[in-house]
Amino acid sequence: MNPIINYNELWRILHQRRRAGGQDWDKRAHSFFKAVSGNDEAEKVIPSLNLTDSDTVLDMGAGTGRFAVPMAKYAAHVTALEPSSGMASYLEKSMEEEGLSNYTLVRKRWEDVKIGQDIPVHDVVFASNSLGFPDLADGLKKLDAAARKAVHILWFAGPQRHPMDPELKKRLGREEERDFGPDYIFIAQVLHDMGIYANVEVHPTRTVHRYENLDEAVAWWEERGDISPEEKPILREFLSEKLNCTVDGHPVMQRNGWRARIWWEKENRAE
Known part of the structure; x- marks a missing residue:
């Protein structure tokens, strides 16, 4: 199929912009684990995968195991699959x-994995906010090839994914961005x-991010x-006003957004 709009190329361009500064997942592992702890997203998502005990x-x-751990119960x-040692340690x-104990940890990037060599074909393939590769089509083809029954x-x-609060944008002078x-x-x-006609569901989400202290919250959103260093005091003042505290004194922030689940069974494709 020859698309009028090349979404794969647009993805590549936006990926380059997002990744220009790089990502240190080992450094971010602790704050990431803390932020998603207590999040009930897995409880809502996993039943929809229709997993069986076989x-x-x-x-x-897999990150810190937010989904891998509860999936292992089903x-x-x-x-x-998680290349970051920091993330994997929490998992x-x-x-x-x-x-x-019914799990295997593979410390490789998806781009470097060979299906049938590094990992076998699995019944179900799952990926949550982990499509961090520049060529989306290639990554999706590999996900499809790794699945025997379905991909989610x-x-x-x-x-x-992490939209800036409108009030913070105003304080930073970014209203027009x-x-x-x-x-x-x-x-x-x-x-x-690619000829894969996937199912799509979009749901509103409400998550609570939990931080150790104000400094950790500032670092997360920074x-x-x-x-920028010049904008950091504005961010700090904003968060000090908006964060709520739990009974144990830890600051938390509620975030509202939208989550999409895209899935297909192996027969949902053009011949």
Whole structure:
């Protein structure tokens, strides 16, 4: 199929902009784990995967195990693909705390994995916010090749995964800046161009981010909002006003957004 709009090329361009500064996932592992702790997203998502106790599951970009750990309670075996040692350490610790041993940890990037050599084909392939490769079509083809039964992808819907609060944008003088990121529609369009007619569900989300202290909250949003040193005091003042505190004194912030689930069974494709 020859698409009028090349969503794969648009993805590549936006990927280059997002990754210009690089990502240190080992450094971010602790704050990431803390922020998603207590998040009930996995409890809402995993039943929709229809896993059986005989299924094998590949979690591509498993991170700290937010989904891999509970999936291991439903499936026969989970392969967690996670290149970051910092992220993987939290995953292993959580598996141990839950008394789970039916998993394999593979410390490789998805781009470097060879299906059938580094990992076998799995019944179900799952990827949550982990499509961090520049060539979306190639990455999706590999996900499809790794699945025997179905592929499930979670991604954000809307202009940004972590949109900046309108009030903060105003304080920073960024009212005219347009938020734009490659949301789920890019994935659905590239799959369509590949002849894979995926199912799509979009749901509102409400998450609570938990931080150790104000400094940790500032660091979290400083990185995700591309905050300059000159803007950091403004961010700090804003967060000091907006963060709520739990009973144990930890600051928290509620965030509302939209989540898309994209999935297909292996027969949902053009011949």
